[in-house]
Amino acid sequence: MKSVTGSSTVDCSVKCAQTAGCIGFSWLQSLCQLFDLSAFSGTWLSSPPCEVFKKMEEPTAATSSPPTNITKLNISSCQHSNTYLSYYCTISMDGNRDQTVYSATVQGIGEWWEARLAAPAFVAYLTIYNRLSSASWLKKFNLLVDGVECNRVDLTESFSIANFTCNAFGSAVRVVNQLSEHLVICEVEIYGY
Numbered sequence: 001m002k003s004v005t006g007s008s009t010v011d012c013s014v015k016c017a018q019t020a021g022c023i024g025f026s027w028l029q030s031l032c033q034l035f036d037l038s039a040f041s042g043t044w045l046s047s048p049p050c051e052v053f054k055k056m057e058e059p060t061a062a063t064s065s066p067p068t069n070i071t072k073l074n075i076s077s078c079q080h081s082n083t084y085l086s087y088y089c090t091i092s093m094d095g096n097r098d099q100t101v102y103s104a105t106v107q108g109i110g111e112w113w114e115a116r117l118a119a120p121a122f123v124a125y126l127t128i129y130n131r132l133s134s135a136s137w138l139k140k141f142n143l144l145v146d147g148v149e150c151n152r153v154d155l156t157e158s159f160s161i162a163n164f165t166c167n168a169f170g171s172a173v174r175v176v177n178q179l180s181e182h183l184v185i186c187e188v189e190i191y192g193y
Contacts, residue, residue, distance in 0.1 A: 003161045006032035028125050028163040028191070073190045074118035080105050081112045084182055089113055092185040099132045099160065105183040113185055114174040122192045123150070123166040123173055129187040130159055137181035146170030154178075166192075 002019075006012040012032035016022040021036040078089040080103065087104035093115060105111035117123075123145050130138050135158035143151040145168035153164060166173070173190055177183040 002034050003159070004032050004034065005030055026163070028127070028165075031127060031161060031163055033162060069193045070124050070191050071193065073121050073123070073192050075115045075188075075190065076118040077116045079114050079116075080183075081110070082106055087184075092188050095187075097129050097187050099129055099186045102131045102184050102186045104185075105177070107180055107182050109178055109180055111177045111183045112174050113183055113188070114172055115188060115190060117171045117173065117190065120169065120171040122169045123190055124192040125163050125165045125167075125190075126173065126175075127161065127163050127189040127191065128159075128175075128185060129161050131184045131186050132160065134181070134184055135160065137179060137184055140178040141183075142176040142178060144172075144174040144176065146172050147174075 004015055006015060006027055007030065009027050012025045012027040012034075015032055016025045016034050019034055022034045023037060024035045026033045026035075075093045078093050080089045082105055083089065084104040084106050087102060089103045091101060092103040092113060103113060105113065126143065128138070139153075139155040139158060141153050142149050143153070143164060143166055145166055148168060148170075150166040150168040151164050173188075175183065175185065175188070
């Protein structure tokens, strides 16, 4: 349905309750992904673990929350399988969340973008900022950490900003295109510990 900023599961539940048609949400770090019924039509795959159907309730000591030691990991460098024109891989790791500025590879299945972490770490999830004018090009891709697949994404709808879990340890995080379009990414933020 849409993504909005959120400070907690309680904040996301309030935003879901205030949004017409919202039936559930997921929350990671600072982003609420709100869902309506259309999110569950056709084939819908999520990245476990995923807290989608949360009841709006007062927080208690028993309420589960993500580990407090999850932080944004430092990316030291990046590379592409190849670079389309002058859309270099570093554009996707420069901290600029503008969704009209992006890196790009040539068209093709198997093209990839990879980030090198400053130090090996547990990668909990990635936040990906998609290009607004070609959001449908980034709907089917794999995530790998040190060459091992940690998530296979196959979305039926485009996204603007979304979180994708990984839950793997390593120092190289790769996004591998599974569509015949350009692999276009505006910004990638990697979170873990």
